[in-house]
Amino acid sequence: MKYSVNLKKRKKYDVVVVGGGTAGASAALSSARNGSKTFLVERLPFVGGTSTAVLDTFYGYYTPGKHSKKIVGGIPDEVVAGLKKWNSWLERPNTHGAGTAVTYNPEYLKVVWEELLTEAGVDILLNAQVVDVIATDDKHITGLVLAMKNGLEFVEADYFVDASGDADICHFVGFGYELAGVDEPAQTLTTTFKMVNVNIDKRYSIKKEEMFRLMEQAAESGQYKLPRRDGSDHITPVGNMTATIMTRLDSFDKDEAGNIINATDAGLLSTAEIEGRKQSMEYIKFLIDKVPGYEHASLSSFGYQIGIRETRRIYGLYRLTKEDVLSAKKFDDQIGVCGAPIEDHHGGQGTHWVYLPDGEVCGIPYRTLVPVDSTNLLVAGRCFSATHDAHASVRSMGQTMAMGQAAGLAISMAAKEKCSVKKVNVQGLRQALKDAGAVVDIEDENNG
Ligand SMILES: Cc1cc2nc3c(=O)[nH]c(=O)nc-3n(C[C@H](O)[C@H](O)[C@H](O)COP(=O)(O)OP(=O)(O)OC[C@H]3O[C@@H](n4cnc5c(N)ncnc54)[C@H](O)[C@@H]3O)c2cc1C
Incomplete structure (x- = not known):
């Protein structure tokens, strides 16, 4: 073990979620609501990640085009309901681009996330960054090393969600991933x-x-x-x-x-x-x-920090591709859907858009959240398993929240069953997500 036993030990949890962006906040919420003792670690002084530190608009709630459909529910709806309480919300209808936008004041959103999480009983630690993992030789994670102003601390848990956006935990434990920029040019950065x-x-x-x-x-x-x-x-x-x-x-x-x-x-x-x-x-x-x-x-x-679109994308049990997205492919294990176009902010002067057929969606398989070598960790959000192009569609925040809600529920189910993340009852997960208001399946025909 690299670290001495002198590291201060925090109390043990069923589930630790790393990163409090749209994916991580949704995952922590979902895990705690399913009855797991859940700890959320976030390096910034507030929750929301890109949604509060960089941006003010949710895409992915609706399909673009003439036959716009609403394609998320559950936590994404609760977040909007929270913003509505503060009258800090507007819809910008749009038949092109990424579709109808939900624009908000991010300062209110910080409070909305905090209220949802604390009401669900999530223990939140802000200003703390995970800098390493403790794991067995076969990459079963037992704890995380946290860096804070007062030094390093250690938190143990049985199960983990890596919602760091950058797949930090997967990197530290040695799971495989594609580093954006190696195989294809990575999407550019933006200061808002x-x-x-x-x-x-x-x-x-x-x-x-x-x-x-x-x-x-x-x-x-x-x-x-x-x-x-x-x-x-x-x-x-x-x-x-x-x-x-x-x-x-x-x-x-x-x-x-x-x-x-x-x-x-x-x-x-x-x-x-x-x-x-x-x-x-x-x-x-x-x-x-x-x-x-x-x-x-x-x-x-x-923006509080520069906007980062992609860094590490893990190799999961399934890797979503451009063809899957553009053919609006459906999967038996899908835990959410996406209708956003492939929106590639490359290094040139313009932006490259490629659309799905009007009003259609592709499925997001549970397997894209499961790193190949993992037993007790799921990912959620922009580090999920996808090619550069597929990622350029599914990274919208409606979908990162949907992935988070699914990953949080799945990890809590695994914690209760004490089983590998590969053995989660996926049809049970899909039904439980539907019961919680999430959109998991959607008919192919346009609803005009
Ligand atoms: C410039 C820009 C414009 C965009 N425009 C839109 C848009 O208009 N609408 C839309 O829907 N989507 C948009 N996107 C995409 C979308 O915002 C992101 O894909 C999405 O927010 C990613 O969510 P996430 O939770 O996966 O990651 P993040 O939001 O990146 O959250 C990760 C969190 O983990 C924390 N973290 C990271 N590492 C650690 C660590 N080691 N320890 C503790 N905490 C850690 C981070 O501080 C952060 O809070 C845009 C992205 C960018 C960059």
């Missing part, structure tokens, strides 16, 4: 920012295409450094405030030995955080100078 004092009516006097033309023109003039020419801004539930997804930064590089490094590398991330704010200033200058409605606007805030 919000603008206040925007004249919204004036802003929407021009359409998206005109906005892109202005961006292109400004970039071509050489006066503004705007690498992405189809960046977007949108209204928020806060008056005269817009939020943006505009900047674009490389998410992988090579180290001195020629190995690929990506957004799990603190050095690469440090450079990207600084460069992301610098690039944002170019877009802010462009908006104020060139876009109607922004004449008197000002920067309100940057």
Whole structure:
């Protein structure tokens, strides 16, 4: 064992969930509600991950296109109900892009997540990062090493969910994964920012295409450094405030030995955080100078951290592919569905979109949450088992919540049965998810 027995030991849990993003928060909630003593460890000072630290819009709740269907339920609905209580929610109907958006004020969302989790009895530890695992030789995990201001501590559990987004626990224990950027270019990074004092009516006097033309023109003039020419801004539930997804930064590089490094590398991330704010200033200058409605606007805030789309994707019992997504494939063990297009933010000036047939969805198999070598750990969220393209569809937050709800329930079922995650009664899991309001199956025909 690498660590001395002197590490301070916390109390033991049935289930530890690592990472409190949309996937991890949903997993912890689901596990605790099923009766397991559940501990949620999050390195940030709040829960929500990308949903509260970077963004303000849920996609994946609806299929895009003319025949839009609602395709998530359960926890995603409870989260929206919580936001509605604070009147901090709006739907932005959309037949293109990723479909109808659910936009919220992330400050309220932090509180909504906290209320749901504490009501369910989840023990939450913020400002604590898992930095290693304790495991047997056959990769059965027995505990996690936590790093905090007061040093290292140790927490034991019988079962674990890796919802770190970056598959940190799988990395530490030695499970197989694909490092984004090695086989295919990894999706780019984005620093988000919000603008206040925007004249919204004036802003929407021009359409998206005109906005892109202005961006292109400004970039071509050489006066503004705007690498992405189809960046977007949108209204928020806060008056005269817009939020943006505009900047674009490389998410992988090579180290001195020629190995690929990506957004799990603190050095690469440090450079990207600084460069992301610098690039944002170019877009802010462009908006104020060139876009109607922004004449008197000002920067309100940057995202708490840079937005990371993909880093490590585990090798699971099944690997979801582009063909599965685009053919709207269904699976006997699916625990949720996805209708979002493949949305690839590559390194060029635009964004690549590929759609499923209108109104259709593909299934998300339980096996994509089960690392090949795992006995007592599931993953949930953006580190699930998928190729680069399939991931570019299924990473929307409606789906990461659905995966989290399923993984939390499944791990709790495994904990009660004291069985391997490979032996979970998947049809029982699917029924229990349906009973909890989740959308697990959906008919193929359009509902017009
Ligand atoms: C710029 C950008 C724009 C996007 N736009 C949209 C959009 O508009 N709508 C949409 O639905 N989706 C969007 N996505 C995709 C979506 O936001 C993500 O795929 C999703 O939020 C991932 O959720 P997650 O819970 O899997 O991971 P994360 O949200 O990344 O959560 C992981 C959590 O784990 C914590 N963590 C990590 N490592 C450790 C550790 N070792 N110990 C303890 N805690 C740890 C992190 O702090 C974090 O809170 C976007 C993504 C990006 C980056």
